[in-house]
Amino acid sequence: LMARLAADGVRVLADDVLPTCGDQDEWGWSFGLAPRIRMPLPPQAGARLEAFVQRHGGPGDEGARYLLAPAEVAPRHGHRARIGSIVLLERSTERARAELCAVAPGEGLASLIVQNLAPGLPAGELVARLHQIVMRVPCLRLRYSDLDDACRVLQCAFSSESLPLPQTHRAAAVLCNGPAAPRGAPRSIDPTRLYRQARNLDTHRAEGELFLVNRRTRGIHRLNDLGAGIWRLLDQPTSLQSALQVVAGAYPEEPVARIEGDVHALFAALTDQGLITPVPGIADRCC
DSSP: HHHHHHHHOOOSSSSSSSOOOTTSSOOOOOOOOOEEEEESOOOGGOOOOOOOOHHEEEEEOOOOEEOOOOTTSSTTTTTTTEOOEEEEEOOOOOOOOEEEEEEHHHHHHHHHHHHOOTTTTHHHHHHHHHHHHHHHEEEEEESSSSSHHHHHHHHHTTTTSSOOOOOOOOOOOOOOOOSSOOOOSOOOOTEEEEEOOSEEEEEEETTTTTEEEETTTTTTTEOOHHHHHHHHTTTOEHHHHHHHHHHHHHTTTOHHHHHHHHHHHHHHHHHHHSEEEEEEEEEEOOO
């Protein structure tokens, strides 16, 4: 995609890894590395990209080739540009019209966490730095199958003053982006046992979603709006049955069986990941 944009005269800083710099990581910085293209080009690459690669193709082999683009578009070491948005790529194998839509900052943050290449950075600092980026600029998703169509949509969107705005939505409680949870049915949770938030955790909010950083394990965990609400309850000793009552009251239109399944699964996952701990010797007498 970056090579195809370069064929249209768009300056490229990087096609894979983009370092950030500045007090708030507001700048993207270029290593100056030539883009590397997989070969052979797929049939849907389009005539424009094929011609561009033919003219500016550099060293390579049957599997990949470097692109020695013209100086006005090629990555230049030390060149930087202000980060204006985050675009998540979703390429489809089925032919479909390219579409650029907004995503919530929490989804953008989750994607950046998974794709980051800073393993030596403390997890809390990593999330904090990525969080300030996604809260400062729009987060978008580009769905596409055709490169020419994708470039047209991108250039049209970024040549205008308006970008898509995120749509609010509600999802079931989820826990993800942490260490893999055990397979099979979730552990059984005593509904009357009191639990509370574990220590050694940092929290970061991105609109309706909450990210938990375990300073001990360096695990990063993501909760959506419902999960974040239950997490707030667990600031004080709370049982599964108490949480069920609160959630059922907040979502009266949802089937009780679904609420019970979601909340039980969340309690089990939080327990398995060491994010909540039982309060010794105390049971909930609310029922």
